[in-house]
Amino acid sequence: TSGDTMETGSSDWAAAAIRRRPVEPLYKAFGCTRVIEVAACHSAHTSAAKTQSGHIYMWGQCRGQSVTIPHLTHFSCTDDVFACFATPAVSWRLLSVEPDDHLTVAQSLKKEFDNPETADLKFLVDGKYIYVHKVLLKIRCEHFRSVLNGNEDDIVEMDEFSYPVYRAFLEYLYTDSINLCPEDAIGLLDLATFYRDNRLKKLCQQTIKQGICEDNAIALLSAAVKYEAQDLEEFCFRFCINHLTVVTQTSGFAEMDHDLLKNFISKASRVGAFKN
Template sequence: MVVTDKGKLYGWGYNQSGQIPIHTTSNKSLSGSGVATSDNVQSQEHFVIPCKITAVSGKVIVKVACGFEHTLALTDEGKVYAWGKNDKGQVGINNKQKSSAPVMVDVPELVLDIAAYGNLSVAIGSNQTVYVWGDCFGEGITTPFPTKFSRIHDAFAFSAMSLMHKPLTVSMNNDVEEVLNLLESLRTLFDDPSTSDFIVHVEGQPIHVHKTILKIRCQHFKNKFQHDWTDSENDQRISDPPAVYTISDKFSYIVYKAFLKYLYTGTVDLPSEQILELMKLADEYCETNLKRECGQRIKQAITSSNVAFFYGKAIGCNAKDIEEFCFQFALCHMKDVVLSEEYIKLDTSIKDNFMRRAAQENIFKTSLQRVWT
C-alpha cells in the first residue's frame, strides 16, 4: 500500500482477506462507522499492478499502516479507517468478521498517528493516549482500548509477536574501536604485494592475498590448502601449495577480485550489472552469505529500464530467485519494460517465454480492466 503526495491510496499484492478493496460500483463505504460491506467490492485473490483504492475517494489519506492481512488508513481529519482480516479484532469494529471495505474505527478522540504489525493495530490520540486493538495482552481486543503506554513502540512489546519494541542504543567503547581497527587493518592487507604470501592469477593479472585469510574465510580455499595438496590417506602434504594459483576463464578478473576483496572486508565492491556473475561464483564456492548479499543488491538496483537485462542474466546464471523477482517486477511495470532498450535486446526465445508467462498471469486482462474501470 502507498499514499501519494495528493493523499490518494494505491494497493497491490495478496488480497485473500480483502486488504485491497477495489470497488466495482459506488464509494459509499466511508459514509459512517460500522456500515461498510463487501457487496460492492471486487473480489480478486491478488493484484499484480498498483490499483487505486476508490473506496477511500473523497478522503485525504496522510498515512497507511499494514499488518499481516489488514490495513489502517489515517485521514487529514484525524479519522482512522480499517479493513481486511479480522480474526483477532484487528480491524476494530467490535466483532471478528472480515471487512473487505474500509470502516471507520471508533477512536474516542482525533488520531495523530497509527501503526500496525501482525494482527495488532495501534493509534495515538490527540491527548497522547495510545490505543490498541487486535492481538494484544494475550487477548483479541475488538475495539480501541486506551493504555498507559507513552509511545507506539511499547504497545508492540505486549503483542504476540517477538520483535524489538524500542530503539536500541549502541555505544562505542574501547573493545568496539579495537575491532574496527582490526577490520581496517585487514582491509589494507588486501592486494598488498609487500605482505602477500600467495598470488591468484585471473585473466593474466595478479591479485596478492594471504593463505591464512583465505583458509579462515573461504571453505573452497580451505579445501584447496588442506586436501588438494595433501595425501588424504596418510594426511601428509604431497606438495607445497603453489605460490601462484591460476583461475580458469570462467570468471572475469574484476569479479574474482571483488570476491577476494569481500573475504577481507565483508563488503561487495562491484557495479550492479556484474553482481550476477559474483552471485554465480558465490554459489559455486558455497558462500551463502555472499550469495544472499548479491541477491539483495540486485533487487535494490532493478528498475523498469534495466529489469529485462537482469531477467536475461538471471536465466543465463540459473538464478531462479532473481529471475522470479524480475518477472514479478516486470509485470507491475509492463508498458515501460516492453518499451525499454534492454527488453528489445533480449533473445527472442526469452521474450517469447516472458510473454507466455505474462499471459498465464492474466496481465493483459488486468491491464484492460484498468483501462475500462
C-alpha cells in the same frame, strides 16, 4: 545537533517530503535515478539525497534561500550539505568525538586485503595482481581449503572470471560484504553459484535488486533464471510487469531468448498484465 534521519523506501521520509514540497518536482528531478540515502533536518528545514551513482542533491531552506526543486551539488556525501548550507550547521547522523585507534579483528583483516607487503599469495586476473593470504582463504572458503592445501605456489592464474568480479569475491572473504555495480554482480552471482556460496549468492541478489531499471531488467531476469536465483527472478519479473510498456520497448526485450520470452509472456498473461 543531530537531525532526523530517514532512509530510502521509508514512508516517513516520503510523507515528510510531501508536506514540505510538491511531489511532482521531486519526481522530475530524480526521474529513473535510484536514491539510496535521504536525510532531513527539522530544525533547519533542509533535505538531501544521494543517488546510486554518488550524486548529492539538496533542497529546502539553504542559507536562507528556498530551493523548491532538488539541486545537484558538488558534494560527495549528504553530511556536507548540512555542514555548509543548513542554518545552523548540523549533522544528521551521530558523531563520535572520542578518538579510538584500536582496530577490531574484522577491521584489521579488511585493511590487509590486497596488501603486497603482508600477502603470501597473489592471483593474476586479466593481467592484474590481487594480493591475499593463504591461511585466511582456507579459513573462509571450503574451495580454497582443498585447492590450496599443500600448494606451495605463490601465484595463481585465474581466467574463468573478470578482474572486478574475482577481486570482489576475494574482498568479500575479508569483509563479508560486496561493492559492485549490478552488471558485475551478475558475474559474481555466477561465481557464487560455481563455488556454492549461498550467502554470497544472496548478497549478489540484493545488489542486483538495488540497481535494476527498465533498461537492464530483462538482462537481470535472464541472469536470475540462468543461475536459479528464484527470489531474484520473481523480483525482476514483478519489476518488468510494473514497467511493462517501457521494458517491452528496450533492446533487451527485443533480443530476449525465445524460451525466456515464451515463459515471460505466459506468466505475464496469468497475472493479467495484458488485460485492457
